[in-house]
Amino acid sequence: MPELPEVETIRRTLTSVLIGQEIQGVEVLLEKAVKPSPEQLIRALVGRKIVELRRRGKYLLLLLDDDSRVAFHLRMTGRLLFLPKLTPLEKHTTLVLNFTDDHSLRFVDPRKFGTVVLYWPSTPPEGLKKLGPEPLETEKAVVVSSLTTAAARRKGPVKGLLLDQRVIAGLGNIYTDETLFLAGIRPTRSVREITAAEWEKIYQSILTVLELAIEHRGTSRRDYVDGRGEPGNHQCYLQVYDRKKKPCLVCGSEIQYTRVAGRGTYYCPACQH
DNA sequence: GAACCCCTGGTT
């Protein structure tokens, strides 16, 4: 579900209500989603206070007062909701953190792909450790260099490279399609054919697309809501994603739908080359 | 790299 803009929106909506909260109890309802074991997790978390919320790629991180951290990855359908303890548990609730103030943080995930990991900064989980640069918070030269270095070493479509979290963190299926539309480049283009000028254009497009999506509080197609349960608005501003056979908003050509890098992919045959 | 898998639920 959530890509960088959605996770960032969740972070922003949860920050003010979670900072300073003390964890009173932990309920693990889907054991395979959490690490370490539920018993160890409960022992480590009870009594801890939340001191900061961070985002890294598509991970949301809770920083605790003993320097330990909890990393949530929402995968396709995960939701993080701040709710009164009295609110009945939703179906497919994976984890509940109960606080000392009558509120709780619920991790709800119908498809059960989402994960929760407790760790210390010295030994981050693999997925987090291998992440590429953060597009909005890293200097341009570093991000562009990560893209071009990866491009020199691999084959295949440019879309696959942008989806690779080791190359750049945070882009998923929606925002790669939106980025490549804005950049005027077909998702099927081989990474080897992309020129230096085009990498620059792709980089600029990534910034524009992500910043606008964050302004609109993320894209809600089916499952996504922020930490308060509110949907985003960016679905109203998508340029190509989910517009199969509809007219291109720029030139009127019919938007094409195909499969690239294993994912459903939308592009304009006239605007993108 | 592509293909399959982890799951449930919505759409065709």
Add this chain to the structure above:
DNA sequence: AACCAGGGGTTC
């Protein structure tokens, strides 16, 4: 009934 889905890890 079949296919699709904001992800990504493991296999080929």
